[in-house]
Amino acid sequence: MAKSMMYNSLAQISLVVMIPLCACCETDEGTSTASLSHHFYDNSCPKAQEIVQSFVAKAYSDDPRMAASLLRLHYHDCFVNGCDASLLLDNSGTLESEKRSVVNINSARGFEVIDDIKSALEDECPQTVSCADILALVARDSTVITGGPSWEVYLGRRDAREASLIASDNNIPFANSTFSNLVNKFNDQGLDLTDLAALLGSHTIGNSRCKSFRTRLYKNLGNEDLDRNMDQNFASMLQQGCPISGNDQNLFNLDYVTPTKFDNHYFKNLMTYKGLLNTDEVLFTKSSNSQELVKLYAENEEAFFEQFAKSMVKMGNISPLTGTNGEIRRICRRVNH
Ligand code: HEM
Ligand SMILES: *[C@@H]1O[C@H](CO)[C@@H](O)[C@H](O)[C@H]1NC(C)=O
DSSP states (O other): OHHHHHHHHHHHHIIIIIHHHHHHHTTSOSOOOOOOBTTTTTTTOTTHHHHHHHHHHHHHHHOTTHHHHHHHHHHHHHTTTSSSSGGGOOOBTTBOOGGGSTTTTTTOOOHHHHHHHHHHHHHHSTTTSOHHHHHHHHHHHHHHHTTOOOOOOOBOOBBOSOOOHHHHHHHSOOTTOOHHHHHHHHHTTTOOHHHHHHHHGGGGSSEEEGGGTHHHHOTTSSOTTSOOOOOHHHHHHHHHHSOSSSOTTOEEESSSSSTTSOSSHHHHHHHTTOOSSHHHHHHHHSOHHHHHHHHHHHHOHHHHHHHHHHHHHHHHTSSOBOTTSSBOOSBTTBOOO
16 A cells, blocks of 8 residues: 555656756756655754654644644645745735635634744754645644544745735635535646545544534525535534524534544545535535545545545645745745845
């Protein structure tokens, strides 16, 4: 299994990374041979992965939800002009932080954990480990610590010197998106239906605010396209803490059965119409192809884990900055001077 996963990852790397590299080598002096590798910091910062892991473990023991929050950051970073830590930048001058986008505001969290990791890495090996790579490592470690699969993280991404609030709003789908909208937005990033289904499996951990799924609970809210197939008892239970108005920020488990364990219960929930978000349930109700994937992952956790690891590697390879592009930020919240 490990071997076939490795080949697959390499194939993906060559697709995503090598094409832009070849284009740049013709104009370069040929020195820019950089690409992502598992061994990127082996000499320059051999303890990097160990340090990141220890901070994730600490953050998780202080607050188990943090694993979910950290995993999500990598996704919200990669979907906005590639995995380049643009998400981490605060407002400054003309730079408009992505933290204020519809999906991030009052929702994305864990930035302090990233700050602490970066600061420890700057002490260990100054200006060496990028914030974008920290997000990729933290996503893997958060998956593992909650009981999910592990994978080798490709490293060597560099950090952007800009952010895009507009791209954050445009590229990351909302919870009321239609099924075809989800597929399209994933396709735009080079991710297919199999990736979508597997990656959505990360909703096996973490929380959602009432605000993000309220429209599903009340017939007179939301639009025609919303999935209304929610189990009635489940809906009544949710209505208790998520009234027709107010309590927007109340938190609910995305997986009501095993909310802090990375397992395949998310897919089992979809099969019994107990998916929390509209965008979760549509995976089961709107397409026979994705319904087959839901059934497969609900029956076979191993198959889910294997695909999740592959799809995370694939997502982590979206348009990285390499070579002399971008920079290694000293502080993840702002660009270097
Ligand atoms: C397919 C499109 C997706 C949609 C529409 C979506 C939507 C959402 C929403 C609405 C929330 C709750 C936010 C809130 O109310 O504060 C959430 C949470 C979360 N999402 Fe997604 N998501 C998607 C894909 C993904 C992917 C690809 C990942 C990771 C690979 C992911 C990981 C998470 C995690 C772990 C949480 C919980 C975070 C926490 O507890 O802090 N999601 N998502
Ligand atoms: C979908 O959700 C977004 C973001 O929360 C919101 O701005 C928009 O009005 C919603 N659209 C519909 C049709 O409910």
